[in-house]
Amino acid sequence: MFVKYTPEEVAELIVAGSKNKKNVPASQEEKLFHSIKHVRLFDNIETADVLSVITDVKINKYTANTMLELNQETKDRIYYIITGSILMPLGEESHVELNKDQVFGEVSCFTKTMLQKTLQITEDNTVVFSFKINKTGVTKDNAQSFLKFYEELIVYTANKLLWFEMA
Amino acid sequence: MSEFRMNHTEAEQYAKDFLDAYFNEIREVVEFEQAFIEENSLEGPSIDYFQLKRFLETAVRNLRSIDNNILSGLVYKLYKDVMSLYEFYSSAMSKVAMPIVVFERDFLKTLKPYKELGDKIEELKSIRNSYEMKMRYLEGSMNALEMHLNTEEKKKEFMALKARYAEATHYFAEARDGIPIAYEKMEQIENTFRDMFLAWFEEYKEYYLGELKGATNAKFYYLDKLLWYKAERSPEIRRFFKDSNIQGGYDTKTFIEYYLRNIDFKKTFDKGWHGYLKEIMTILE
Secondary structure, eight states: OOOOOOHHHHHHHHHHHOSOGGGSOOOHHHHHHHHHTTOGGGTTSOHHHHHHHEEEEEEEEEOTTOEEEESGGGTTEEEEEEESOEEEEETTTEEEEEOTTOEESOHHHHHOOOOOEEEEEOSTTEEEEEEEEOGGGOOTTTHHHHHHHHHHHHHHHHHHHHHHHHO | OOOOOOOHHHHHHHHHHHHHHHTHHHHHHHHHHHHHHHHTTOOOOSSOGGGGHHHHHHHHHHHHHHOGGGSSHHHHHHHHHHHHHHHHHHHHHHHTSOHHHIIIIIIGGGSHHHHHHHHHHHHHHHHHHHHHHHHHHHHHHHHHHHTTOOSHHHHHHHHHHHHHHHHHHHHHHHHHHHHHHHHHHHHHHHHHHHHHHHHHHHHHHHHHHHHHHHHHHHHHHHHHHHHHHHHHTOHHHHHHHHHTTOOSOSSHHHHHHHHHHTOOTTSHHHHHHHHHHHHHHHHHO
16 A cells, blocks of 8 residues: 555556547557557567557548548558548559558558559548558567568558459 | 543544544545545546456456566556555455444543443452452351350350451442442443444544545556556457457456356356356446
């Protein structure tokens, strides 16, 4: 009894115990933890490793017909569809629909080029998880995590390309 | 011997002073915990976590077997804190369970006139008993002598025994009659305080024990939330949830549902366990 808690410990209790999490400022880590379980891309990577690999996490919810611009500003951002669907243009006339658990915007990470595209949300309540790769965060200790992440990403990209072929 | 003289206000103050001292340890803990909750604007739960204690302990044990690090740092600190508060609450409940015993055994003895009357009764009983024995002895001696009162000397001796017997009878009666008077005085003192003491005791008990339970309950709530906050961040536990096909959030409710799914009704223990889980599930819902 008469246990004293440091301000940092109290802050942690408040975050953990808050009934209304929206009232608590969400840190990068918080955002990640609350969404990561829906992102299959990270299924085979330890949570701690995911934290070191990705940065600048965003979770956006869209209504149908919203246009999503991929441009210079978003060139380092990788998108993952948690729910819903998005129409992605392929060339000038064709397009393909991307659904739940599919990735887009990642190709520029491999090609180091920027492709300007306008995507159309086709379903209400489409939730998209997006992030950037923490390029400055790679160290000897976590290099393996980066490797695993790139491996997973490549698999997703390959599957997507296959999807395009089938479309 | 000091006389008992107290008016109602003085008696009430005396009782309150005693209760302040009696509840002092509990009050110190309550005030410390209240300050902690208020200063940090912590929220109290709307459910009774005391009923979830058994499951929380099980959850801690099992989560620890999955990830040994779960019970470390702040979780460990809070766990120990909550458990010691719970123990303290249990012992405080025992301390206040029988107010009448506290009144008779502890409170009344702090009153000097009451204590002196108690001592006086013991003394009178001792006097009464010793004179009773003396009277029996003298009776025997007189009976033996009465048969042979054939000389002046024996008659004189008999008269002396009779006088001693009369004296012993006097002191015996004085002590014997003094006992109920002392008891009556003690009863008067008891009556002056009893109802007032018991009423105040209930007020102190209700307030301090209620506050202590509230504060402990709040910490139980934070322990529960912190435990799952950490569990959600544990790769081992995340993997366990995935492998065990546990659907839902990282929280006690989900874990209870998982336990309920795995109940083996063939085992007697599990029947009781199942009943308990259903009960706490209702509380959480």
